[in-house]
Amino acid sequence: xxxxxxxxxxxxxxxxxxxxxxNINTNNVTNEYKTPIYIINERMIRNRYxxxxxxxxxxxxxxxxHYAVKANTNIAVLxxxxxxxxxxxxxxxxxxxxxxxxxVKPSQIxxxxxxxxxxxxxxxxxxxxxxxxxxxxxxxxxxxxxDELDKEKNIISFRIxxxxxxxxxxxxxxxxxxxxxxxxxxxxxxxxxxxIQLGFKxxxxxxxxxxxxxxxxxxxxxxxxxxxxVKMLSKTLDITFEFVDFGGGFGIPYRPNEDPINLxxxxxxxxxxxxxxxxxxxxxxxxxxxxxxxxxxxxxxxLLVQINTIKDNGYKLFAGINAGFNILIRPTLYGSxxxxxxxxxxxxxxxxxxxxxxxxxxxxxxxxxxxRLPKLSEEDFLxxxxxxxxxFSMSSNYNSRPRPAEILIGNNNIFMVREAEQYEDxxxxxxxxxxxxxxx
Numbered sequence: 001x002x003x004x005x006x007x008x009x010x011x012x013x014x015x016x017x018x019x020x021x022x023n024i025n026t027n028n029v030t031n032e033y034k035t036p037i038y039i040i041n042e043r044m045i046r047n048r049y050x051x052x053x054x055x056x057x058x059x060x061x062x063x064x065x066h067y068a069v070k071a072n073t074n075i076a077v078l079x080x081x082x083x084x085x086x087x088x089x090x091x092x093x094x095x096x097x098x099x100x101x102x103x104v105k106p107s108q109i110x111x112x113x114x115x116x117x118x119x120x121x122x123x124x125x126x127x128x129x130x131x132x133x134x135x136x137x138x139x140x141x142x143x144x145x146x147d148e149l150d151k152e153k154n155i156i157s158f159r160i161x162x163x164x165x166x167x168x169x170x171x172x173x174x175x176x177x178x179x180x181x182x183x184x185x186x187x188x189x190x191x192x193x194x195x196i197q198l199g200f201k202x203x204x205x206x207x208x209x210x211x212x213x214x215x216x217x218x219x220x221x222x223x224x225x226x227x228x229x230v231k232m233l234s235k236t237l238d239i240t241f242e243f244v245d246f247g248g249g250f251g252i253p254y255r256p257n258e259d260p261i262n263l264x265x266x267x268x269x270x271x272x273x274x275x276x277x278x279x280x281x282x283x284x285x286x287x288x289x290x291x292x293x294x295x296x297x298x299x300x301x302x303l304l305v306q307i308n309t310i311k312d313n314g315y316k317l318f319a320g321i322n323a324g325f326n327i328l329i330r331p332t333l334y335g336s337x338x339x340x341x342x343x344x345x346x347x348x349x350x351x352x353x354x355x356x357x358x359x360x361x362x363x364x365x366x367x368x369x370x371x372r373l374p375k376l377s378e379e380d381f382l383x384x385x386x387x388x389x390x391x392f393s394m395s396s397n398y399n400s401r402p403r404p405a406e407i408l409i410g411n412n413n414i415f416m417v418r419e420a421e422q423y424e425d426x427x428x429x430x431x432x433x434x435x436x437x438x439x440x
Contacts, residue, residue: 017344038303070091110289204241205245301388303387321357323359360401
């Protein structure tokens with residue numbers, strides 16, 4: 001894909017040497033708001049969701065998209081997706097609480113956590129939320145909670161680990177014998193047989209192999225094995241599944257030389273094979289679930305930052321900015337690449353190599369290494385791309401730094417959707433015992 005086309009795919013363009021995002025002049029944003037700041041593009045979220053939904057509907061209409069809330073928990077993002085008809089995949093009680101507060105029906109939520117506490121299980125049962133259990137031991141505790149609450153045992157699902165995983169980093173590969181997630185093939189029959197013996201009568205099944213997958217061929221063997229397990233369970237235990245969940249994991253093209261994922265290829269290696277089993281009458285008529293997060297929200301957001309220091313140590317050039325891994329941890333945590341571009345661009349200027357460095361007191365606080373950029377100056381503004389997934393949601397107050405604001409481009413306007421934290425917020429929930437309040 002040509003570089004300009006790649007930017008346009010992400011709703012970005014330069015006009016008169018100024019960067020525009022969804023037709024919004026980024027210079028106007030930096031003039032009006034304090035940086036660093038996250039900008040969320042509503043149009044991008046809607047477009048990605050609709051593209052994915054249309055792709056599924058053309059093959060198998062009995063489907064639900066469960067947005068992976070952990071990718072971006074901003075309530076404006078969630079409300080946009082609610083209006084599109086999305087369902088939601090939650091990994092914590094906090095995510096469930098947020099969804100319920102926004103009016104999401106319990107039937108639209110699936111709880112795919114791991115290492116569940118009794119509080120987790122009880123909350124899900126009390127709110128009639130489907131749980132993807134992660135181990136056989138959890139089904140005994142879950143059944144006990146249903147009995148204690150005198151509630152009819154609801155649909156139950158187990159997360160299957162097909163032992164074949166994929167992802168952009170070892171920490172995001174979620175299938176394999178040494179991975180903490182899911183149930184391996186040799187325990188699958190026991191898991192569902194135990195659930196039947198404990199009184200569960202409706203069943204779902206789930207898998208998720210990893211995150212940030214660009215090559216759709218990576219799904220082929222794991223999903224073949226998963227579907228074999230689904231088929232085997234249906235035959236061995238005479239189970240009719242209410243849903244078959246294929247998880248998420250779709251990557252996005254973070255680098256200019258990467259192309260978007262090929263959804264037609266995904267259809268061939270996953271959805272069409274699932275549909276064949278349905279047409280052969282081997283699975284009944286289950287609903288198909290997928291759980292994308294990054295694909296829907298990552299490209300929707302920019303992080304605008306300002307250069308405060310240009311440092312030449314005689315060996316390397318550093319561009320010091322006012323945002324570090326407390327605000328965007330992915331480069332430090334995963335070695336992830338985020339493309340970085342100037343808000344004002346003149347292609348006639350000399351280009352130099354810079355390390356884009358944050359202010360955190362650690363050597364790992366580099367948001368971009370050896371980036372070829374037009375000659376930069378102190379007080380220039382930069383845009384860090386594709387931060388709408390695992391950007392703000394993984395931010396922290398490390399080094400006692402308040403987290404930034406988030407604004408939304410939507411309805412032909414700009415809206416503040418999260419106020420920037422203030423220094424007093426850092427102490428909001430801290431308390432001193434009485435004896436330490438005395439002056440020394």
